[in-house]
Amino acid sequence: MSTASALNKMIVTSGFEMPNLDFEAVMQHLTETGKRTHQLWLTPDSLAFVARGREYRSEFHLNPSYEIQYSLKGDLNLHYRTPEGKEEIAYVPEGSVLFQPPLVPHSPRFAPDSFQFVIERARLPGEIDRFHWYCPNCDHFLHEESYVVAHYTNDPVGRAYENFYNSEEFRTCDKCGHVMPAPERL
Template identity: 60%
Template sequence: MKQLPVLELQEIAKELAETGKRVKVLWQEPGSLAFVARGREYRSEFHINGSDEVTYMIKGTMNLHYRTPEGKEEIAVIPEGSTNWMPPNTPHSPRFPPDAFALIVERQRHEGEIDKFQWFCPKCDNFLHEETFVVSDYRADPVSQAYKNFFDNEDARTCKKCGNVMPNALAEAAKTS
């Protein structure tokens, strides 16, 4: 039997803050995936995956934006020390600042399973763009790759309904860091 892991969440949060990294995978096994995430000030997409998710806020507060089955955007506020459960296939956008940290526990993806990242126009809520990934190893940080693909493509950030161009949040974040 493997040694059972006991991990210090505050130390992991401190490590992420000091290194500037966004995610540290704690374990990745066929039935379980756990990681600590540092907030991304530019997070705006809705992530869709086929796993239940449990979020525990280690430090700070998360505004968990999600879309109802009818497509309406709602927000669940998760304060420090609190937890939340989210059912599979719920479009969600965990928004919290870079000095906040969350523990996320979900199921590791099945072989060939696709994660989706969707953006909507901030002005009229029209669907803008979708990135898809097969996430076989969460350490590859698919969220960062989805953001790079989206924000590097002005056409993807341009609303076909109202003409609004979503600003390049990655470029803006780079200016302030």
Template identity: 50%
Template sequence: MRVMEAVNLQEITEGIRQSVKPVSILWQAPDSVAFVARGRPGRSEFHVDPSDEVMLMIKGDMHLHYLTPEGEEKVLLLREGEIMYCPAGTPHSPRFSPDAFVLVLERKRREGEDDRFRWYCANCKAPLYEAVRHVTDYNSDPVSRVYEEFYGSEQARTCRQCGHVTPRPETASPGTR
């Protein structure tokens, strides 16, 4: 058995502040993955994954946008010190500032399970782009990788329905700061 260790969340958030990486992985086990993330400027996509997620705001507030099964967009305000449950398969978009921090608990992906990252047109709401990944290791920071893919391609950001082009965030791409 692996030796059990306590993790100090204050130390983890300080470490992220001083790092270029926006995420710190606490552990990855088959039924339990834990990480702390700071907000990403320009986070706009909806993440759909096969695991339940539990989110606890350690510092600052989050606006968690999500889509109901009928496709209606709702926003949950999750304040510092509050915790919430996001059922598997719910498209969700965690929007919070780079000096705010969330603790996320989920489970490791199983064989054949994919994570989907979907962007919608801000002008007409049409589906814009979807990146699909089989996430085997959170240390690879899959969110940053798909943001590079989306913002790096004008074609991906151009709406086929209305022609609107989603601009790049004013700051560096969400994964790089």
């Protein structure tokens, strides 16, 4: 069976569809195409996708929904900020799952050959996802990008990264003057 047909297998019964997903095929598809996410489903209540690691990930995502993150392959270091603004790390080894409440500033960091299965509540009309960057030198707030996330096929994280890294002004700390380097490739 081809990768494309394995990705799109559906069980249809009594007028409704139930996705039957082959995680290995999805991970292979992401690796072969170089894409970072593959949306598995989007319903009025939930969305799910598989994400491949971004070696340059540094922002903190503020998601209005909960997130359930399952480490399919490889380990996840979930950097997050406490209500006091302190950065902490939750370790999620391969085969483990983490539940994250809404609006926790978080930065999922895992290798490009690692994969996460993520389930979230679908966004309500008008909800906004925010992406925050902090100076790696002094931890001062650098920049915010915000998006309405309707589909992960639109890659909101990738778009936020492009906007941030394409601007030296956004990457320059107005407190200490440090310029966060841009990755060679996004």
